[in-house]
Amino acid sequence: MDVEASVRAFIEKTFLVDKDKTISTDESLLDSGLVDSTAVVELLTFIEGEFGIQVEDEEVVPENFETIEAIVALVDSKRHA
Amino acid sequence: MKGTERELRSQLMQMTLGYWRSQVLFAASEIGVFGVLRDGSLSAREVAERCHSSPAHTARLLDACAALGLLDKIGEGFQNARLATTFLLEGGPQYMGHWVNFMGSCYQPWGRLAKAIRTGKPVDDGRGQLGAGALWGRHLILAMHDYAMGPGKEMVNHVDLDGRARLLDVGGGPGSYSILLAQKHPTLKAVVLDLSPVVKIAQSLISESGLAHRVSVQEGDYLKDEFGTGYDVVLLSNVLQQEDPDAARMLLAKAHRALLDGGLLVIQAAFLTSEKTGPVWAVLQSLQLLLLYEGGRNYSIDETLAMLPDAGFSNPEVKKMSFLNAESLILATKTAR
Numbered sequence: 001m002d003v004e005a006s007v008r009a010f011i012e013k014t015f016l017v018d019k020d021k022t023i024s025t026d027e028s029l030l031d032s033g034l035v036d037s038t039a040v041v042e043l044l045t046f047i048e049g050e051f052g053i054q055v056e057d058e059e060v061v062p063e064n065f066e067t068i069e070a071i072v073a074l075v076d077s078k079r080h081a
Numbered sequence: 082m083k084g085t086e087r088e089l090r091s092q093l094m095q096m097t098l099g100y101w102r103s104q105v106l107f108a109a110s111e112i113g114v115f116g117v118l119r120d121g122s123l124s125a126r127e128v129a130e131r132c133h134s135s136p137a138h139t140a141r142l143l144d145a146c147a148a149l150g151l152l153d154k155i156g157e158g159f160q161n162a163r164l165a166t167t168f169l170l171e172g173g174p175q176y177m178g179h180w181v182n183f184m185g186s187c188y189q190p191w192g193r194l195a196k197a198i199r200t201g202k203p204v205d206d207g208r209g210q211l212g213a214g215a216l217w218g219r220h221l222i223l224a225m226h227d228y229a230m231g232p233g234k235e236m237v238n239h240v241d242l243d244g245r246a247r248l249l250d251v252g253g254g255p256g257s258y259s260i261l262l263a264q265k266h267p268t269l270k271a272v273v274l275d276l277s278p279v280v281k282i283a284q285s286l287i288s289e290s291g292l293a294h295r296v297s298v299q300e301g302d303y304l305k306d307e308f309g310t311g312y313d314v315v316l317l318s319n320v321l322q323q324e325d326p327d328a329a330r331m332l333l334a335k336a337h338r339a340l341l342d343g344g345l346l347v348i349q350a351a352f353l354t355s356e357k358t359g360p361v362w363a364v365l366q367s368l369q370l371l372l373l374y375e376g377g378r379n380y381s382i383d384e385t386l387a388m389l390p391d392a393g394f395s396n397p398e399v400k401k402m403s404f405l406n407a408e409s410l411i412l413a414t415k416t417a418r
Contacts, residue, residue, distance in 0.1 A: 033359015
């Protein structure tokens with residue numbers, strides 16, 4: 001499964017209350033309130049474990065986590081670092 | 082359908098069980114379990130002796146704590162698990178016990194949520210109790226300080242106070258953000274305005290920080306008293322949420338009067354999305370505010386922005402911070418009237 005599909009599947013499974021919805025790649029996770037401060041840790045644990053990377057607290061900013069697209073970019077940049 | 086019935090059933094079960102888990106933590110904290118285990122493993126009987134609790138019932142509570150990962154049980158001995166040693170021992174750098182105690186004290190009001198919804202009234206007089214120095218108020222103020230010194234600390238990186246001389250921290254609680262901003266800006270002077278029992282705590286924290294020469298307290302009621310004048314910055318951190326829209330607008334008008342022309346208004350809060358159904362933390366906190374404060378509620382970014390022009394503020398800027406921080410900022414400038 002590619003990074004985007006994997007991240008999307010996790011977010012939809014974990015955070016979406018309406019399980020029939022789909023999130024688009026550039027949809028703002030922040031503006032939709034989907035991933036909040038108490039839940040973001042689950043997402044971090046998932047991407048660190050799934051992709052074998054380390055995400056520092058300082059990197060948990062809107063630029064890196066606003067959209068699925070941004071998260072994928074972060075994962076890719078760390079895997080190829 | 083992506084959500085299977087099994088998942089939905091599980092979700093529903095989790096919703097019914099949440100408060101069982103919470104109460105295990107609250108009870109253990111209240112009777113002092115984590116503190117007595119600070120120096121190492123004890124048997125249930127030994128814990129009960131030190132906590133002055135029923136030996137057999139204490140054993141049952143400790144087993145529940147072990148089941149939830151708060152304690153480790155080895156043989157007949159219980160010891161603090163890593164979660165407890167990191168966050169639940171007083172004096173530790175990441176102590177969250179004040180928050181735990183505050184949330185424990187909110188258990189009773191939450192039990193009357195249905196009543197509040199029916200009557201349209203809070204179930205407790207939060208403001209009055211804060212003013213009277215209720216113990217839960219102390220827990221809340223110290224918990225806010227712990228948060229500000231942890232996840233909330235980055236706020237100072239999102240607010241540019243270069244060239245600003247005087248800051249008023251309205252309803253500033255423990256004065257944490259005044260302390261942090263004064264640390265960042267060596268010429269900044271700040272005043273923390275709040276109710277009498279609250280500023281006593283703030284004064285103590287300010288003294289501990291070594292900044293008493295630049296950060297002072299002012300005892301007052303932001304609803305009744307004027308704020309003074311000549312400020313470059315007014316900070317409203319987690320304040321508007323305690324008030325209904327009329328009172329919130331009144332506070333913004335007072336902030337306007339307190340500021341010099343071109344002065345900076347900083348509003349910090351856990352804002353709701355425009356649909357008001359997220360983020361989950363802010364939505365639930367909004368109900369807590371409903372329970373404790375007449376008119377209490379969280380506002381959305383749009384609602385807050387909409388109040389600014391009439392209050393005489395322009396050039397609004399919304400600043401989102403780390404995802405690990407529940408707070409966001411709205412900055413605006415005082416336009417001369």
